[in-house]
Amino acid sequence: IFxxxxxxxxxxxxxxxxxxEKKLSxxxxxxxxxxxxxxxxxxxxxxxxxxxxxxxxxxxxxxxNVKMSQLDAVAFTKGPGLMGSLLVGNAFMKSLALxxxxxxxxxxxxxxxxxxxxxxxxxxxxxxNFPFLGITISGGHTQIVKVNSYFDMQIIGETxxxxxxEAFDKCGKMFGLNYPAGPEIDRLAKSGNPLKYKFxxxxxxxxxxxxxxxKTSVLYFLQKQLKENPDFIQQxxxxxxxxxxxxxxxxxxxxIKKASQLTGIKxxxxxxxxxxxxxxxxxxxxxxxxxxxxxxIPSFEYCTDNAAMIAIVAYFKxxxxxxxxxxxxxxxxxxxxxx
Ligand code: ATP
Ligand code: FE
Numbered sequence: 001i002f003x004x005x006x007x008x009x010x011x012x013x014x015x016x017x018x019x020x021e022k023k024l025s026x027x028x029x030x031x032x033x034x035x036x037x038x039x040x041x042x043x044x045x046x047x048x049x050x051x052x053x054x055x056x057x058x059x060x061x062x063x064x065n066v067k068m069s070q071l072d073a074v075a076f077t078k079g080p081g082l083m084g085s086l087l088v089g090n091a092f093m094k095s096l097a098l099x100x101x102x103x104x105x106x107x108x109x110x111x112x113x114x115x116x117x118x119x120x121x122x123x124x125x126x127x128x129n130f131p132f133l134g135i136t137i138s139g140g141h142t143q144i145v146k147v148n149s150y151f152d153m154q155i156i157g158e159t160x161x162x163x164x165x166e167a168f169d170k171c172g173k174m175f176g177l178n179y180p181a182g183p184e185i186d187r188l189a190k191s192g193n194p195l196k197y198k199f200x201x202x203x204x205x206x207x208x209x210x211x212x213x214x215k216t217s218v219l220y221f222l223q224k225q226l227k228e229n230p231d232f233i234q235q236x237x238x239x240x241x242x243x244x245x246x247x248x249x250x251x252x253x254x255x256i257k258k259a260s261q262l263t264g265i266k267x268x269x270x271x272x273x274x275x276x277x278x279x280x281x282x283x284x285x286x287x288x289x290x291x292x293x294x295x296x297i298p299s300f301e302y303c304t305d306n307a308a309m310i311a312i313v314a315y316f317k318x319x320x321x322x323x324x325x326x327x328x329x330x331x332x333x334x335x336x337x338x339x
Contacts, residue, residue: 001072001318004096005311006057008089009081009109010139011040013052016307017064021315023121024064026301026308029056038179039169046084053092060307071102075314078106078324079331080140086330094326105314106324110336112309113138113271114147116302119312128269128296133259136336137252137280138272139165139180142209143336144259147269150316151339156263157207157255164248165274167211171218171244175233185241186277192242194279197221199247207259214247245279253283260291269296276303 007014014028029052034040061068076093079086090106097104114134118127134145134153142164144157162170165182172181199221202213225232233240260266270284281297288295302309317323322339331338 001315002066002070003073003075003105003311003314003318004057004060004071005075005107005307005314006053006089006093007077007109007112007305007307007310008049008053008085009077009079010085010305011045011048012305013049013056014305014307015053015056015060016311017060017066018308018311018315021118021120021312023119023308023311024066025060026306027056027060027063028306035178038173040082042082042084045082046088049085049088053088068100071100073097073103073105073314073318073323074100075105075107075310077109077112077310078328079334080109081332083330083332086332090328090330094328098326103318103323104326104328105317105322106328107310107313107317108334108336108338109305109310110136110141110143110334111151111153112313114145114153114269115150115313115316116271116298116309117269117296118316119298119302119308121299124299124302128267128294131265132267132269132296133256133263133265135252135256135268135270135275136272137164137270137274139163139169141272142211144207144255145336146263146265151320153336155336157209157259159209159211160204161210161212162215164209164211164252165272167215167248168274170215174218174222175237175240182274182277185245186279188238188241189245189279190242192238192240194242194246196236196239197243199244201247201251207255207262209251209255211248211251214244214251218244245277249277249279249283252280253287257287257291260293266292267294267296271298271303273304276300
């Protein structure tokens with residue numbers, strides 16, 4: 001089965017070609033236009049998708065060495081995400097399905113982040129066994145999901161306010177870093193002291209999270225320091241990044257431990273843009289020994305938004321004949337459990 005998938009939920013235009021669960025290509029065009037604005041500008045994002053979608057699809061097919069006429073289905077992200085961005089992929093792939101006369105498959109982006117572990121390539125061969133705890137940590141979500149099978153998922157904990165990626169980006173902005181600040185914090189944290197500054201840890205019941213408290217704690221701390229020393233941030237940027245990252249990782253780890261204890265599940269699979277973070281990767285690897293967890297971390301390529309994760313979900317949907325008809329609409333808000 002050959003599937004072409006497109007992901008266009010936010011600011012990256014991505015296309016992937018799969019043969020069954022195997023990735024043949026995964027091509028992503030990132031949008032630079034947003035950097036100057038400190039965040040994604042929706043109108044600019046949808047225009048850039050329109051410019052990128054044709055060349056990105058052509059390149060994905062070329063790298064895969066697959067012709068349009070060989071495709072068995074086409075897939076796209078139906079939500080959640082920015083409406084204008086989603087619409088570009090939606091309209092384009094509908095037309096493609098119609099003109100090729102092959103099935104169309106709408107995919108939930110958040111299911112993509114979780115099922116990215118099932119993508120097969122030269123590096124990534126082993127997938128988690130069910131049931132596992134899918135930890136989605138991204139720019140818009142922070143969720144602990146009990147994954148019983150490909151399409152049977154249950155959210156058992158989530159953030160009550162900001163997503164963890166949002167906390168990285170917003171605190172990074174306070175540190176004077178460019179958007180998205182997550183990767184930059186990660187890089188700077190490597191040469192900083194994670195125990196230099198202590199930020200207040202939120203007290204949230206059960207398996208839910210709060211990251212806005214951490215952000216406020218960082219803000220008050222900086223305001224106080226800057227009064228005494230206007231150059232405080234520049235002089236301590238590495239320690240600030242390391243300490244912030246350490247706090248965020250601890251908040252996350254606490255809840256994962258709790259979730260594992262409550263459910264008895266020891267297979268932990270992280271996904272989403274923030275799972276690219278080296279602090280989180282290292283912490284999970286070391287915990288896996290202590291807690292006897294089997295930890296799954298996707299290749300970098302499949303952490304941030306990419307079409308490969310859309311293609312893998314589409315493949316599983318194809319097997320179950322879960323096809324979409326041409327009336328399918330883009331959904332800016334879409335729950336994880338909406339297929
Ligand atoms: P969602 O998937 O919830 O709709 P999104 O698609 O915008 O949101 P992703 O692309 O999955 O989110 O992830 C983007 C986020 O990941 C950004 O907040 C970015 O700062 C963060 N991020 C990327 N790399 C790293 C890293 N190395 N360390 C920390 N955060 C990172
Ligand atoms: Fe995402």
